[in-house]
Amino acid sequence: MDWRNPKIHSEDRVKTWLACDEHVDYLRDFLASRSFPVRVERFETTDAAPATPHVGDAAHRGERA
Numbered sequence: 001m002d003w004r005n006p007k008i009h010s011e012d013r014v015k016t017w018l019a020c021d022e023h024v025d026y027l028r029d030f031l032a033s034r035s036f037p038v039r040v041e042r043f044e045t046t047d048a049a050p051a052t053p054h055v056g057d058a059a060h061r062g063e064r065a
Helices: 024-032 055-060
Strands: none
Touching: none
């Protein structure tokens, strides 16, 4: 779901939210009721390698990096 607040952002400033099927309608309606431009597209996963963890992730969980 791509959206922006036109009162404070130009057309090139777009935020992206991921939403499950259960919540996408609610979030779209929430944004549309505020007159925010909203575009909803299905998120497709890929077979790409998983992202590497952030440097602080292991330390945060008490693990060694």
